[in-house]
Amino acid sequence: MILEVKKLLVGYHKKPVAAELNFSVAPGDFLCIVGTNGAGKSTLLKTLLGLIRPISGNIIYQVPSKEIGYLPQQNRIPKNFPASVLEIVLSGRNAHRSWRPFYSAEDKRMAFENMERLNVLQYANKCLRELSGGEQQRVLLARALCAGDKLLFLDEPVASLDPEATADFYGLLKTLNESGLTIVMVTHDEQEGLENASQVLHVGNPNFYGDLEEYRARFT
Amino acid sequence: MPDLLETFLNYLQYGFVQRAFVVGILISLCASLLGVMLVFRRFSYLGDSLSHVAFGAMAIAAALNFTDDLLVMLPVTILCAVFLLRSGNGTLVKGDASIAMMSVGSLAMGYLLMNLFSKKANLSGDVCSTLFGSTSILTLSSFDTVLCASLSVAVILFFVLFYNSIFAIIFDETFAKASGVKVERFNLVMAIVTAAVIVFAMRLVGSLLVSALIIFPTVSAMRLFKSFWGVTLCAVVLSVFCTAIGIVVAILVGTPVGSTIVAVNILIFALTSIFRRVK
Numbered sequence: 001m002i003l004e005v006k007k008l009l010v011g012y013h014k015k016p017v018a019a020e021l022n023f024s025v026a027p028g029d030f031l032c033i034v035g036t037n038g039a040g041k042s043t044l045l046k047t048l049l050g051l052i053r054p055i056s057g058n059i060i061y062q063v064p065s066k067e068i069g070y071l072p073q074q075n076r077i078p079k080n081f082p083a084s085v086l087e088i089v090l091s092g093r094n095a096h097r098s099w100r101p102f103y104s105a106e107d108k109r110m111a112f113e114n115m116e117r118l119n120v121l122q123y124a125n126k127c128l129r130e131l132s133g134g135e136q137q138r139v140l141l142a143r144a145l146c147a148g149d150k151l152l153f154l155d156e157p158v159a160s161l162d163p164e165a166t167a168d169f170y171g172l173l174k175t176l177n178e179s180g181l182t183i184v185m186v187t188h189d190e191q192e193g194l195e196n197a198s199q200v201l202h203v204g205n206p207n208f209y210g211d212l213e214e215y216r217a218r219f220t
Numbered sequence: 221m222p223d224l225l226e227t228f229l230n231y232l233q234y235g236f237v238q239r240a241f242v243v244g245i246l247i248s249l250c251a252s253l254l255g256v257m258l259v260f261r262r263f264s265y266l267g268d269s270l271s272h273v274a275f276g277a278m279a280i281a282a283a284l285n286f287t288d289d290l291l292v293m294l295p296v297t298i299l300c301a302v303f304l305l306r307s308g309n310g311t312l313v314k315g316d317a318s319i320a321m322m323s324v325g326s327l328a329m330g331y332l333l334m335n336l337f338s339k340k341a342n343l344s345g346d347v348c349s350t351l352f353g354s355t356s357i358l359t360l361s362s363f364d365t366v367l368c369a370s371l372s373v374a375v376i377l378f379f380v381l382f383y384n385s386i387f388a389i390i391f392d393e394t395f396a397k398a399s400g401v402k403v404e405r406f407n408l409v410m411a412i413v414t415a416a417v418i419v420f421a422m423r424l425v426g427s428l429l430v431s432a433l434i435i436f437p438t439v440s441a442m443r444l445f446k447s448f449w450g451v452t453l454c455a456v457v458l459s460v461f462c463t464a465i466g467i468v469v470a471i472l473v474g475t476p477v478g479s480t481i482v483a484v485n486i487l488i489f490a491l492t493s494i495f496r497r498v499k
Binding site: 083091095101130143 | 394448
């Protein structure tokens with residue numbers, strides 16, 4: 001198992017927002033986290049990423065936290081920020097830099113490799129705001145993969161994309177998953193979003209964790 | 221024109237003019253680096269209110285008859301900076317009102333204290349020169365110069381060594397946090413650096429004009445460059461350029477140093493804005 005969650009209660013100020021959660025993620029899994037607004041999906045994700053503390057329970061990672069990538073919700077990125085695609089992708093390596101003030105040749109090689117993998121290499125010197133929504137998501141995905149290419153967390157990655165870009169993005173995730181990347185995705189999109197899922201975690205009344213088929217059988 | 225040049229070269233022979241140049245350039249360099257951090261984190265207003273706090277602190281120092289007011293100004297301003305960053309939990313959204321209160325409160329109390337305790341004859345002149353900068357940049361002692369130079373080196377070193385973390389944090393704080401960057405520690409250091417630079421920059425342009433030195437170069441640079449590295453470098457160059465030109469003009473024409481520097485900054489901002497429109 002790459003990640004095991006046991007009897008986890010998440011919430012703010014000691015007030016749990018969801019019932020106890022139990023689930024696990026094996027290497028190569030594609031876990032989708034679904035649930036209505038306010039059910040606690042984002043709180044769970046923040047807790048898994050270590051941004052807030054769990055109220056109780058255990059989160060056990062079998063990968064070092066440096067090997068974890070994260071794609072935040074898109075509206076978090078400031079609009080007028082002057083930053084080139086290369087600078088953004090490279091900043092994914094920041095946690096690997098440790099005490100060295102500058103990025104190594106290896107860091108740069110990884111940045112270029114991931115830009116090529118996600119087909120944004122030609123935009124390396126462009127500013128993020130000059131790109132389309134789908135391209136921006138691919139750039140941020142390249143940054144996440146620079147941070148870690150074992151386990152990837154995504155928070156509503158297609159929320160601001162048009163249908164075509166959404167389909168592209170899901171195709172990309174499928175390829176990455178098939179090449180061995182473990183994916184945990186919070187999503188609203190219960191149709192196409194779940195198609196690639198191997199497991200589904202439903203947060204909220206009632207909590208559910210199981211295979212996609214089981215989930216579809218129970219909730220539709 | 222040759223006359224002006226000659227007059228200027230004449231001035232340059234004096235130690236106090238040389239010191240003014242060195243200190244002015246170092247301070248504006250630091251202020252522009254600070255600006256890059258503050259503007260992109262939407263903390264522009266922080267610089268402004270801290271400079272008012274520094275004014276209040278200076279009044280306290282004057283009332284207590286401190287010979288070196290830096291000893292009061294630095295710690296008080298640093299404390300307030302830390303408090304302001306904390307109160308907003310790093311985002312400053314909730315800290316909006318507390319910033320405004322601290323800012324005007326310090327101005328009012330500062331003026332009150334100066335009125336009550338100042339033994340100098342020309343009080344309004346004193347107040348005016350602390351608010352809008354004085355010729356004190358031309359009366360720096362060598363001790364001040366050394367102090368200011370060491371601070372500048374520290375700020376530049378901080379920025380160079382932590383450049384990549386600074387970028388990661390101001391571009392996407394959540395991502396940086398999730399990947400293990402110590403964001404709280406960084407905020408604390410940023411607060412201290414901000415306070416220190418503002419206290420020193422006050423001597424150059426005065427308390428009311430400090431934030432101009434912080435904000436203008438970055439905003440102008442944003443109109444010319446699209447990458448973070450480009451904007452940072454350009455902000456530094458513009459800031460140093462504006463200050464140098466400002467000091468030269470101020471010496472030659474006899475205008476107040478602070479406002480002249482800010483005027484040059486405004487001019488550059490206008491030019492870069494036009495340049496972007498045309499492009």
